[in-house]
Amino acid sequence: EVQLVESGGGLVQPGGSLRLSCAASGFTFSRYWMHWVRQVPGKGLEWVSRIKSDGSSTTYADSVKGRFTISRDNAKNTVYLQINSLRGEDTAVYYCAGDGDYGGYSWFDPWGQGTLVTVSS
Amino acid sequence: DIQMTQSPSSLSASVGDRVTITCRASQRIKNYLNWYQKKAGKAPKVLIGAVSSLQSGVPSRFSGSASGTDFTLTISSLQPEDVATYYCQQSYSTPYTFGQGTKLEI
Numbered sequence: 001e002v003q004l005v006e007s008g009g010g011l012v013q014p015g016g017s018l019r020l021s022c023a024a025s026g027f028t029f030s031r032y033w034m035h036w037v038r039q040v041p042g043k044g045l046e047w048v049s050r051i052k053s054d055g056s057s058t059t060y061a062d063s064v065k066g067r068f069t070i071s072r073d074n075a076k077n078t079v080y081l082q083i084n085s086l087r088g089e090d091t092a093v094y095y096c097a098g099d100g101d102y103g104g105y106s107w108f109d110p111w112g113q114g115t116l117v118t119v120s121s
Numbered sequence: 122d123i124q125m126t127q128s129p130s131s132l133s134a135s136v137g138d139r140v141t142i143t144c145r146a147s148q149r150i151k152n153y154l155n156w157y158q159k160k161a162g163k164a165p166k167v168l169i170g171a172v173s174s175l176q177s178g179v180p181s182r183f184s185g186s187a188s189g190t191d192f193t194l195t196i197s198s199l200q201p202e203d204v205a206t207y208y209c210q211q212s213y214s215t216p217y218t219f220g221q222g223t224k225l226e227i
Contacts, residue, residue: 044220050217107167112164
């Protein structure tokens with residue numbers, strides 16, 4: 001069964017840090033680009049970051065650049081998102097998603113179930 | 122950044138209706154346009170990739186098309202299980218951007 005399982009979310013104070021993890025199974029993780037997408041409660045989807053299949057390239061949304069770091073361990077089939085200097089506006093459900101590069105095109109499939117990050121004092 | 126403008130923001134229709142959701146890109150994105158379905162409390166699910174490629178397991182009542190920078194998701198005969206919010210997304214260039222969503226109700 002193809003599966004992505006996120007963990008690491010929780011309640012954190014402004015200025016704090018968290019590391020989110022996303023464990024993959026059921027597909028060849030090392031061939032997939034991986035992304036993080038977030039959804040503020042009651043709002044739309046926002047792309048956050050991506051990492052190339054071999055980990056050699058990363059890209060970030062301007063809203064998180066310099067505060068978030070994406071990484072991966074292909075031996076453990078896991079992608080991570082280190083989030084620092086957290087702000088209230090970072091409160092969201094964070095989803096990891098795979099991107100198999102389909103004949104030059106890109107879309108997010110599969111998706112994890114999401115992990116909630118709440119930034120509050 | 123490429124802006125994706127989706128319309129309408131909400132829609133109420135009846136079972137069996139033909140439903141159309143539109144997404145307009147702020148610049149040319151070729152065929153790098155995807156559609157997702159998001160149900161409350163669930164992860165998003167890709168319905169259509171690259172404008173019109175129906176994903177495995179997605180009912181054939183869903184279809185996608187394009188005309189220039191305008192993209193359309195059509196549900197040919199609305200079913201109760203289609204209640205969800207639908208998002209378009211461009212994968213032409215980063216930052217990948219989503220439309221603001223269309224909430225579909227019956």
